[in-house]
Amino acid sequence: MAGVWLIPLLPLASALLLILSTGKMPRQLVALLGAGSVGLAAICVALLARDFLADGEVRQLTLWTWLAVGEFTPRIAFYIDGLTVVMMSVITGVGFLIHLYSIEFMWDDESICRYFAYMNLFVAAMLVLVMADNLLLLYLGWEGVGLCSYLLVGFWYRDPANGRAARKAFIVTRVGDTAMALGLFLLFTELGTLDIQPMLVAANSHWQVGDSLPILATALLLGGAVGKSAQLPLHTWLPDAMAGPTPVSALIHAATMVTAGVYLIARTFGLFLLAPPTQEAVAWIGLLTLLLAAFAALAQSDIKRILAYSTISQIGYMFLALGVGAYASGIFHLVTHAFFKALLFLAAGAVIHCLHHEHNIFRMGGLRTRLPVIFWSFLIGSAALAALPFTSGFYSKDAILLSAWEIPGIGPWLWAGGLLGAMLTGIYSFRLVFVVFFGSAHTEPDRQPGWKMATPLIVLCVLSLLGGLLVLPLSGVFPPAAHPAASHAVEYISIGTPLLGLLLAYLLFLGRQLSIDTLADGPLGRGLSDLWLKGWRIDQLYDAVWVRPYLGLSHWWRNEPVDRIYNALVSLCQWAHHRLCALQTGQLRWYATSMVFGLVLLVAIMLRNAT
Amino acid sequence: MSGLQIPMEHVLALAGLLFSCGLMGLMLRRNIIFMLMSLEVMLNAVALAFVAAGAQWGQADGQIIFLLILSVAAAEVAVGLGLVLQIQRRFKTLDMDQARRLRG
């Protein structure tokens, strides 16, 4: 399979073409090029996947040596195993659907060319990320997707708020990336290579389980993963990143880029196995994130922010899975999440598209009959999100929770937390469905989605429903997990909890048997809903702890404090100049006297030296 | 000539005394003519020292230096007195404290 390099090259070439056309290309051609290149890449991936499933052989391809300095010889090389194939399939498959959808969604935008250029660039970078043979190339893809995320979140650059959101996204993830870069430095310094597979081997031979160095290295890598995957404490950028066009949110901030952290940890799981404390930290971060994000999702009113928080929460599940060593389950959830979250975002985008860019769910309502395709898509997506039985989300989430239960000691706690999260997921996802699609209409849709929008929705509906039946070719990648042997009671509880959430949502938001207003009106309720609406006020905290001090510092230094030293020197010279000028009186006698004084001194010195 | 032998310290002390007198005059007087005279005294004192030194070794060098000093003094007085005339014309005074255009 020598043509593997074509897969990232196709979207990259398309992106370059689109950029070089500087917006002068006709729309049809732009759409064809933009979506077509990803479609072609998807076909290539499909061919690759077929081959791979047939022989299960790991494929490696070196294009050229990136740079060679002493022992540091990273290559531009690809490493394709089961995990990569899965990721590539998701990226190009879901990516293609979203590109197709974008054609209609962005048709009227004057900068559609730029849009597709960025999107294609993103797909290329993401492919490089997952196909990379070494961590440096992975880092290239990692930063590349970050850049595309920045460009696309700030796509509508005229609104400064979008630019702000884009910058926040880039800078917050950059914090994580920097930690990751340090992790790479540490790994290279200690192990002498950044090629992933040799590195894992070297790590196993150099380090014992529980050594401090692997703990430090994995903690730094985790920093990168946490930033990119919007986990605590670096999750704050994701809700704001919804400022970008909705297909962007679907592709980048739901299906692919934000799961890069999960991919990174899964890819380097051999290191994490050497560092149990970090591994446990991954689980706790996942749990904490999924709970906090789920609570925050309850109180949002912007349709995309709800989905954003739910994304954070779902990635929390993936981290939980990684933390408890259920790597395959984590990746499985990644895949199903890509399906149903892309579906939800695309459906939400369709709603927004049809309702003149309305984002507030309380100004929607009653869309069930008016936009049936969207309604059913949304319903299926929400069901999968809430992990209702037999949807794709059910299989993956269930596997994670069961794996968590298995962990001795902390396992039940993780499991219980995950369950609570599952119930909350049920509540917020159906709250969304009930508020938007049931009840009375507040805004009338002015158009219906066309086929380019509907097709991806339908395909994703099918995938969201049936995705749970997929068998991912991950057996060669991860160590075989112990077969979950939990009691039936545990399983029943796992199944029942999302249903409980659904029921609660029904009672609160549709049947109105429970009054949401009385709950929210109490002092506690008001405080909590306010707290959750603002995402636990973590933004404010960071604002106070990081942003303001930095602004203050830069303002304080603005006028170059170092220059004061030199200015002081200048002042000293000026001062001395004036003093010395005063000596020059113009009086001959004064000069003569000074000279005599000098003479006296000189002779005195000579006398002293002579004796 | 007779073998008159004067202790060098005495001659040199005299030269020093004369020099100091001239120096004091230079610093003391405000009239430029007196300042020039003081300069002459100082030059003369130095010349005395040189001649004495020449006399100590019985060599001609001391007198030659005296000759040079003499020509320096002559030139200096010629130019100096020319300046005095100009100063008198420009400032209408010989007071050097008044002529201080060089003040920084």
Added chain:
Amino acid sequence: MMATLFYLAAFIALLATGLALTRTNAAHALIYLIVSLLAVAVLFFLMGAPFAAALEIVIYAGAIMVLFVFVIMMLNVGQEGIEREREWLSARNWVVPGVLAAILLLELLLALRAAPATTSGVAVTPKEVGLALFGPYVLAVEIASMLLLAGLVGAYHLGRRFIVRRERRR
């Protein structure tokens, strides 16, 4: 006898110099200065430098001092000038110059405590001086002549404009 003469001349030189520098009348000062120069000429003679003594009288006391006389005559400072000089010579003005000069003198005297020596008592004849002057010192003669030329030009330049203006004013 000769030694006595020497010390007498030295005393006269000192005294005359002191008086010269403290006069208020420039013409009087000049006369004292000439006396001082003549006394120094005697000293030269006694130290065995007759040629220097002659030059001291001819050029110093003669030519140079005459220049002073001419200038003083041209400036024609009257009685008020003398009064002003007296004012300037008040005791207060003596302090700093006096102290500095005294310190310098002290230092010079300290420096003289070196090995005792006397003048040789051998006269150096004008012939010897002339031989040395136009022998090893010929470059110095050249330089001196240049200097005198420069002085000549300078004095002419400075003085001429003074004279021309004066004539024109008439």
Added chain:
Amino acid sequence: MSMAVLILMLLGGGLLAWQSERIHPDLPRWTALATVIVALVFLLVSLPPEQPTLPTDPRGTGDWLLHLKLAWMPRFGIALELALDGLSLLLLVLTLLLGLIAIASSWSEIDFKPGLFQANLLWTLAGVCGVFLAVDMFLFFLFWEVMLIPMYLLIAIWGHENKTYAATKFFIFTQASGLLMLLAIVVLAWQGLAASGRLSFSYFDLLGLTLDPRLGWWTMLGFFLAFTVKLPAFPFHTWLPDAHTQAPTAGSVLLAGILLKTGAYGLLRFCIPLFPEASLQFAPIAMGLGVAGVIYGAVLAFAQSDFKRLVAYSSVSHMGFVLLGLYAWNQLALQGAVMQMVAHGISTAALFMLAGALQQRLHTRDMGRMGGLWHQAPRMGACAMFFAVASLGLPGLGNFVAEFLVLLGLFAVQPWLAALAALGLITAAIYSLWMMQQTFQGSPDEQRKLADFDVREMLAMGTMVVALVWLGLYPQPVLDLAQPVIDSLQHLVPSDNAVVALAPGAAVNKP
């Protein structure tokens, strides 16, 4: 001989450009352009194919491609001695390339005495080429001054509103530090005389000198100060923002692109090899200054509202990485430093060209009065975005390779310093993106007319884009060119030194 011809060519071209003004006011820029192109072609053509190492010095330093020694003042051991190795070649090509960019960027900017302007431009280039080629310390100092004066004139005559202040500040800083270097050179030559009984200013004669540690320390400091002022390193950088802001576009391009590199080159070529022991002792301080520069420059860049000032402070930040790389003193970091010299030269030159283009069109550098320019000038916006992300160190572009190598090398020596310096990556993102927000993003002023880049400007920008991508994806040719110099530097460190013992790979080889 070809090296001398190269320098003479630039000097002569300057004279020609100056005088050609009499014929037609457009002629000087064409003359200048032609001169630099001819010089560039000449340089590449006259390179010998693989030649044996020419001068052998006591420590076997470097792989010299060309060497020229003509007697000049034999009595004082001063000769017209030029030599070229991979590093010089690299920097010469960069110099001439950026010379072209500089001429292109000021193509229509200069109305006042265009001939003299182009002459000064070419003379600066000649001085810089001389600095990169001279291996006689006296000659080196001469060229060091030669490049300073035309640059001073460029700022002082064709600068912006506060040009005299900026030019004087630039001059005093450089001159004062240059004086220290002159002193150090003289001391060094005297030490050479004492050691070998022969007065010589030749680099090769002075290289193996063993100095009294105290004397070596102070002499090294003389060189270090001269070079770090030029670099510029914190806290000697304050001339830079003023000079950059006030200089005409071509001046800024040259200043940022190549004049700053002479400082780094000096450290690499002279300061470290001549005083290895003292430099080794001094390394922690130098690295501390480097980190301080990285962070301080980045924070201040963010605080600026003047486009050019922002870019100037970003230079301070980036050159901090060079200092770090040089004094981390292992192969990775040194290669990173060289790489940073090249990559920063290109990316910053591009940003200054952009700033100049904006100023020429909008008559302001104040970013508060820009915003939404993307709407009117998408090509400009795309270029700005490219170079902004290049300067924040996006992988795949030259700057990333450089910064990554520096930090990777540094991490092996000083992990904590590396961690601190890595903060520079975050702060770089902050100021770069903020710059983009203030200029090209945001809501556009619909009334404003703004001409997008024309063909000439796109050509210049395109060259630099291609160069940066090439450096980012296949930097090996550059690395190979610099390798001999870096090998020789590594030999200078005693083998039992901790820096080498900790160098990457050592851990792997141990068990």
